[in-house]
Every structure is written in C-alpha cells, then in structure tokens.
Amino acid sequence: MARLEGKVAFITGGAAGIGRATAILMAREGARVAVADIDARAAEETAALAGNGAIAIRTDVTDEASVAAAIAATVRQFGALHILHNNAGGSTPQDSNVVDAPIEEFWRVIRLDLFGTFLGCRHGIPAIARSGGGAVINMTSNMALMGVPSRDCYTAAKGGVAALTRSMAVEFAPARVRVNAVAPSATMTERLKKLVQANPAVNRLAASHLLGTITPEDIASAVLYLASDESRAMTGQVMAVDSGVTIS
Numbered sequence: 276m277a278r279l280e281g282k283v284a285f286i287t288g289g290a291a292g293i294g295r296a297t298a299i300l301m302a303r304e305g306a307r308v309a310v311a312d313i314d315a316r317a318a319e320e321t322a323a324l325a326g327n328g329a330i331a332i333r334t335d336v337t338d339e340a341s342v343a344a345a346i347a348a349t350v351r352q353f354g355a356l357h358i359l360h361n362n363a364g365g366s367t368p369q370d371s372n373v374v375d376a377p378i379e380e381f382w383r384v385i386r387l388d389l390f391g392t393f394l395g396c397r398h399g400i401p402a403i404a405r406s407g408g409g410a411v412i413n414m415t416s417n418m419a420l421m422g423v424p425s426r427d428c429y430t431a432a433k434g435g436v437a438a439l440t441r442s443m444a445v446e447f448a449p450a451r452v453r454v455n456a457v458a459p460s461a462t463m464t465e466r467l468k469k470l471v472q473a474n475p476a477v478n479r480l481a482a483s484h485l486l487g488t489i490t491p492e493d494i495a496s497a498v499l500y501l502a503s504d505e506s507r508a509m510t511g512q513v514m515a516v517d518s519g520v521t522i523s
C-alpha cells in the first residue's frame with residue numbers, strides 16, 4: 276500500500292524547490308495534497324505535476340486570514356487534514372551578522388520562516404486534531420544546529436522553529452498530533468544555487484558535504500517519513516538531513 280494512502284497534506288511554499296519535490300512525492304504515495312504558495316501560477320503547475328487530485332491555493336503564510344482560509348478550503352475539499360508541512364521560507368544574500376544585517380532582513384525572515392510556521396500550526400493543528408491526529412513537519416535548517424557566521428537573521432528564525440517544534444510536540448501529543456522538523460544543509464534548489472554563488476560562507480559550507488550534494492528529493496524523502504505512520508514513535512525531533520555537515 277502507498278505510504279500516505281487516505282491522508283490529506285497541506286504544504287506551504289509547495290510551488291517550488293523542496294516543497295515542490297515533497298508535493299510530488301506525497302501525491303505519489305497516495306496523499307491528497309494542497310499546494311499552498313504565494314505564487315499562484317507556480318502552485319498550479321506543481322499541483323498538475325503532482326496529480327492524484329492535488330489542488331493549488333494561493334496562500335501568504337505571513338497573513339493569518341490567508342492561512343486560516345487556505346486550511347479551511349483544504350478541509351472543505353478533502354474532508355480532513357492529517358499532514359501539515361510548514362515549508363515556506365528561506366534566506367537571502369542580504370543576511371549578515373547582527374552588526375551589519377539590515378534590520379528589515381531580520382523581520383522579513385522572522386515573519387516568513389518563524390511567524391509563518393506559527394500561523395500554520397495555529398490553524399493546522401486544530402484541523403489535524405479534529406481529523407483524528409497526524410503529523411506536523413516544520414522546516415528548520417542546519418543553521419539552527421551549528422554556528423555559521425554571517426547568517427544571523429536566518430539562524431534566529433530557524434532556531435525559533437526548532438524550539439517551537441519541541442514545545443508544540445509536548446503540548447499536542449495528547450491530541451495525537453506529532454510535531455517534528457527537518458534540518459537540511461545546503462540543498463540545490465534554484466534559489467540556493469544563486470545564494471551559494473553570492474555568499475562565500477555558504478559556498479564553503481556547500482563544498483564541505485561528506486556525502487555530496489543534497490537534492491530537494493533527498494529532503495522530501497525525510498519529510499515523507501515524518502509524515503507517515505512509520506515515524507509514529509517520533510515527536511519533538513529535529514532530523515538533520517545534511518550530508519554529514521553538522522557532525523564534521
């Protein structure tokens with residue numbers, strides 16, 4: 276049997292990069308997928324690629340009304356919600372250390388990565404609990420586990436996501452909602468390829484991977500595991516998918 280047969284998944288930032296790879300993999304494993312992304316056209320493309328009745332919903336994860344409406348539309352369409360993947364986020368070449376980083380970059384990434392995850396959980400967790408339980412998979416980063424210089428805005432946001440993952444895991448275990456996170460290292464999406472070219476510190480990090488380059492599909496496989504009942508005994512964990520970077 277397919278690993279997500281009978282499940283409904285809501286994936287933020289699902290139109291591109293890791294989110295797109297995850298939407299395609301989850302649909303292949305039997306899930307009904309809602310691709311929730313601020314880029315409506317790309318979300319439609321991803322939903323078409325994913326198949327299995329996947330839908331696209333224009334969603335801005337930094338806007339509470341938008342997130343609430345998108346989750347409600349998913350439940351209306353598919354009758355339940357079992358999997359919430361808070362994936363929308365990412366750093367930019369404007370990031371730097373606490374002294375030099377533009378203040379607006381700090382708030383941009385806090386709003387998108389941390390507050391976006393907060394809002395997804397605020398509206399997604401009750402829907403999952405009402406559906407009988409399921410899994411939240413947040414997206415953090417190896418930056419939350421290491422001390423990498425010149426990425427202080429992003430590191431702060433992703434550290435917040437990792438901490439929130441643990442506290443929500445404890446809070447919502449009685450409601451049968453598991454909450455885990457994936458912490459990728461540099462993963463070769465189109466966006467990351469540009470960032471690696473622009474930032475020497477990220478470039479050095481990307482070159483130091485023990486097992487070679489990480490693909491969006493590598494991360495999607497980890498998200499699939501955390502979404503499926505195969506990980507039923509895991510909650511509150513941050514799973515590094517990092518080609519050995521964090522330990523070397």
Ligand SMILES: NC(=O)c1ccc[n+]([C@@H]2O[C@H](COP(=O)([O-])OP(=O)(O)OC[C@H]3O[C@@H](n4cnc5c(N)ncnc54)[C@H](O)[C@@H]3O)[C@@H](O)[C@H]2O)c1
Binds near residue numbers: 293459465
């Ligand atoms: N690529 C990497 O190397 C890497 C490493 C560690 C962690 N991550 C994390 O993985 C996640 C996905 O990264 P990616 O590289 O696939 O990114 P990406 O830029 O390829 O895709 C991000 C998607 O999010 C969407 N998005 C942007 N703002 C949004 C908003 N306000 N509301 C809804 N959707 C929005 C974009 O339209 C896009 O489709 C991010 O949280 C990122 O921080 C990525």
